[in-house]
Amino acid sequence: MTDQAARISGPAAAEDARDAAEGPRLTTRETAELLGVKPETVYAYVSRGQLSSRRAPGGRGSTFDAAEVRALVRRTGRRESAAADGGLVFRTAITFIDRDQYFFRGVDAVELARHHGYEEVAEWIWTGEIRPGIRFTSSPESLAAARRAVDALPAHSGSTDRLRVALVAAAAADPLRFDLSPQGVLSSARGLIPTLVGALPTAGGPEATGDGDGDPTAIAARLWPKLTTRPADTASLTVLDTALALLADHDLAASTLAARVAASAHAHPYAVVSAGLGVLEGPLHGAASGLAHRMLAEVVERGSAAPVVADHLRTGRRVPGLGHRLYTGEDPRATALFALLTDVPQAAPVLAAARDVVATTARHTPLHANVDLALAVFSVACAMPPEAGETVFAVSRTAGWIAHALEEYAERPLRIRPTGQYEGPRPPQPLPSPPAA
Template sequence: MTHDSAHGSGPRDAEADGAAAPRLTTREAAERLGVKPETVYAYVSRGQLSSRRTPGGRGSTFDAAEVDALARRTGRREPPPSAAGDLVFRTGITLIEPDRYFFRGVDATELARHHGYEEVAEWIWTGELRPGTRFTAADESLAAAQRTAAAMPRHSSSTDRLRAAVAAAASSDPLRFDLSPEGVLASARNLIPTLVGALPMAGAPERGAGGEGRGGAGAPLAAQLWEKLSPRPADAASLDVLDTALALLADHDLAASTLAARVAASTHAHPYAVVSAGLGVLEGPLHGAASGPAHRMLSEAVDRGGAAPVVADHLRAGRRVPGLGHRLYKGEDPRASALFALLDAVPQAAPAMAAARDVVATTARHTPLHANVDLALAVLSVTYGMPAEAGETVFAVSRTAGWIAHAMEEYTERPLRMRPSGQYTGPRPPQPLPLALPAPKDTGASAN
């Protein structure tokens, strides 16, 4: 007996042994391959896949192992879950290594050091570098977003206004359902400056959203955003720090908000809805809003002349020290390192920089944690008199580029592929119908 006959050489051997090989319908095969049913039959006609007619001659079936092998050869099938059980996605946007990260294979910190945010966004979206790129908001979109944001309560946060601005911009774009690459990019290039334009001028919330200053339409996005964050005039060095921060934060692989954006895109939601999904998750205190606590801690350390009492207060209360540690980097967050290098050259940033280093050194006596990008954003916001939520605003505007890039990738995948099954832990059925709660007692209060 040969080796093949002893162990089985394929579906025919399995059937001979009495264990029928699994068969897939055309629809099931198409889903595994991530193609349309018509493409499955094209594979058959080219000899890349074999089929078998079902009894009665209606439709065809396909061997599951053969379909999986073809999927591996064509690279269309989603990778299997990792050993930890996490979802894994193919992406050509960002690669993260223990001490650095890359945008489409290029060191992201180097890219941000030499190119502005709009140029980096274009690189992430298209893989093409377009020097001098500027994003411009359409008049109708900007007007709708500004009216909506201005109508919100004065205590509304910048993220509240951004979420409202996205919805308003979507309503003014009748072509938002065009999911072609060209259509998505047109929406993105309009949406990002619309978000910035919908924010109130710094220090003047009573004037409502919008307002034109030196950073008006046609200026780099960093200049437009600066006037919404700081009441102080910007010089070249300060704008360089903000522009670099925007570029550095444009994407960071499958962070929580980006995963939410990809889930939305998998339903073929339009780009504005994708960004709305990302913004909803970004506001979590453990994600984009993490820079707020870092700002407040750093501001207090500057006021108290040192980090020791501030860090001690956090440790005494059992709170983690904000702005420190990152699960993906062993050492200092490379985004923080890049921003610290620029801030070191800004004289007015010296007090905040000293306080940040003091926070790291003081905490290191108890736990060896390194600075992350939230601490660097805090140095920026404290130095220039920005509000505590400024870092979150920078994060939201910047990461919109990454959400769009991931949406463009997801639009090419099989729709609705992210459908995990819940592990039910409730009472086992069948259960009896629940008893109705008694009606509330009449208190006898008069309605007159």
């Protein structure tokens, strides 16, 4: 090395060594994103002495000590950035939706569900690790408490009613539910999901779980006899297991947002799932597959989609099972399930009915099938009740709610606190008087 090169590289090497000793440094943009502010505000923090900066190599911009920035975040509270439409944006590493595809931790979710069962997919979105063959086990105490509570419900209670009651009973039986450490939350989750399934009453008849090829300890095999009296076959169990895996998460759907709000208040995992279930019961979310089930059953009975679709349009009702605000084409979850349903012999007429619905509706408005229509094909073909799709959705999405709770527990508590825009009478107003007699 020449003397001139040594003079040039010497200070640079010393600066690199200093940076390595002090820890990683962030660019202005990265610092602004962490703080949830504009880059100009970052330099305002510098001028007020709240942050120290160093000129970036090459003299362009500044760099900031990552530990110092994180400390400022803790002091000021990280503010979430706003979306273009004014809505909140939550940073998450769980699900990414782009160009009619969706990904779990960067992996194509459809491909993941094709190669791994529900429990393995749940572990992936929770921990970023695949654990081949993992099975979830419920606590005997929690399962017994959940079953007693569910058995006490009226006979007309729906599956979501039973799941919510089972959830409360299981929580009461778990004295460690307030442990919000990652391992504590994961332990609760691995016991909660089989408890919810185990607390549901059987649909009737023997609890046969398949034709001998499936694993009776898998969640799908345990859930099957809760949904139908029809004996399971390998192809049908594959559809159910894949549906559970595909539905595990889908970004910030309404129920997931409710779950994150609960987690922001440091509610325990059972309460987080309860918040999600409360929203899921709405007809525009988890219950949508039941509407599609009833429609498809009528199409099969009448032999044509035309009169059924016409009835919906005439009464101003939207045709269920069609369209999704996040996809321009067919919902990838529906595409995957339709492909598997072709291997279920009894599904053929129902699949034809679904295709008839899509084609008939396309004459009026071009809408593609969504996952609710695929769940409806499955539930009608397998002699399940209309609410079966909602049950599958709730059991599956429990994994996603837990994944989002794990993320939210690591954030600043109670950060999800919108400000109301008051539009009532301008104060002060006089005290109200009782109506005249």
